Amino acid sequence: MSRRIRSCCSLLPLKKTAALLLAAALAIGTAGCTHQGAEERETLRIGVALYSNEDTFIASIAQHLERMVQETEVALGRRINLSMVDGGNNQTTQMEQIDRLLSKGCDVLLVNIVDRTAAAVLIDKAEAAGVPVIFFNRQPVAEDIDYREGVYYVGASAEESGRLQGELVLEAWRDPRIGLDRNGDGILQYVMLEGEPGHQDSLLRTEYCIKALTDEGVAVEKLAGDAANWNRGQAAARMEQWLQEFGEGIEVVFSNNDDMALGAIDAIREWGGPGLMVVGVDATAPALEAVETGELYGTVLNDGRGIARAMLDLALALADGREASEAVDLQEGHYVWLPGEKIGQELPGPF
Numbered sequence: 001m002s003r004r005i006r007s008c009c010s011l012l013p014l015k016k017t018a019a020l021l022l023a024a025a026l027a028i029g030t031a032g033c034t035h036q037g038a039e040e041r042e043t044l045r046i047g048v049a050l051y052s053n054e055d056t057f058i059a060s061i062a063q064h065l066e067r068m069v070q071e072t073e074v075a076l077g078r079r080i081n082l083s084m085v086d087g088g089n090n091q092t093t094q095m096e097q098i099d100r101l102l103s104k105g106c107d108v109l110l111v112n113i114v115d116r117t118a119a120a121v122l123i124d125k126a127e128a129a130g131v132p133v134i135f136f137n138r139q140p141v142a143e144d145i146d147y148r149e150g151v152y153y154v155g156a157s158a159e160e161s162g163r164l165q166g167e168l169v170l171e172a173w174r175d176p177r178i179g180l181d182r183n184g185d186g187i188l189q190y191v192m193l194e195g196e197p198g199h200q201d202s203l204l205r206t207e208y209c210i211k212a213l214t215d216e217g218v219a220v221e222k223l224a225g226d227a228a229n230w231n232r233g234q235a236a237a238r239m240e241q242w243l244q245e246f247g248e249g250i251e252v253v254f255s256n257n258d259d260m261a262l263g264a265i266d267a268i269r270e271w272g273g274p275g276l277m278v279v280g281v282d283a284t285a286p287a288l289e290a291v292e293t294g295e296l297y298g299t300v301l302n303d304g305r306g307i308a309r310a311m312l313d314l315a316l317a318l319a320d321g322r323e324a325s326e327a328v329d330l331q332e333g334h335y336v337w338l339p340g341e342k343i344g345q346e347l348p349g350p351f
């Protein structure tokens with residue numbers, strides 16, 4: 001193309017003006033391109049892969065992210081393009097979605113991975129494309145995070161949320177007004193609704209809610225426990241069975257999350273016996289309502305808003321080549337932990 005301009009310029013003096021005009025037009029065109037290029041560079045492209053948008057807590061994180069992106073665009077005067085995909089709880093689907101996000105081009109990937117053990121493959125793909133990855137809520141194993149550049153995890157500590165849930169029950173156990181030891185045998189009889197098998201929040205919450213009690217010398221007896229995959233309907237079905245088997249013998253229902261706690265409450269209501277103590281984790285909107293009505297004894301904040309905020313701050317820093325630790329409270333070079341909070345009958349405020 002430049003050769004054509006030159007030959008055009010060297011034609012006839014009469015055509016000089018036209019040639020100049022053409023050159024000017026081309027110059028403007030080039031400037032336009034450069035300008036557009038700069039704008040494109042300034043648009044931050046964030047790919048977000050959710051394990052499942054049907055999950056109440058995950059859907060709330062997605063909503064927080066969308067809102068915060070809009071606010072940040074206004075505050076910073078910068079375009080942020082959020083491409084959100086729903087993996088439908090299928091790792092193969094999610095991998096294809098991530099391939100597409102990477103080939104379309106994105107500056108940062110936020111990944112709520114379906115299968116925690118698939119993280120290494122995904123990190124390799126992102127690394128080859130030069131894209132940093134922020135995992136959230138579903139924590140890959142330490143080997144996949146700790147030794148890799150540009151790989152982060154944002155979430156709540158599963159151990160902490162378990163402990164806090166146990167403390168809610170411990171306080172109730174010690175409060176004579178509550179009379180938690182219904183059969184008066186000095187032992188706390190409980191059932192445990194677990195999330196997905198293998199999920200860090202299922203494993204650690206299950207362990208640490210009980211540890212919070214046994215560390216304080218409370219004798220416990222597990223009547224039953226089973227996975228209900230974070231799901232309200234599945235939890236209601238398990239609970240219905242346990243109510244038939246143990247009835248009022250159940251003194252506490254521990255649930256790894258709020259949706260399953262609400263499922264247990266559905267079954268208890270249907271059963272028609274006395275209200276049983278049920279505790280959850282997440283502090284979702286329907287769970288907070290149930291705490292208010294007294295049907296849910298308590299829950300623990302799983303700070304979805306904080307997770308979204310930290311991911312966005314981190315994404316902006318990484319895209320701008322700033323240090324991650326300038327933007328967020330980074331632990332061990334890779335982790336951002338959002339603290340939990342116990343929520344009992346008296347709500348501390350809106351979430």
Ligand code: GAL
Pocket residue numbers: 055056057058137138201230256257258259281282302
């Ligand atoms: C947990 C949360 C559950 C579910 C799960 C999905 O942290 O408590 O409700 O959302 O994550 O990974």
Ligand code: CA
Pocket residue numbers: 180181182183184185186187188189251
């Ligand atoms: Ca008892």
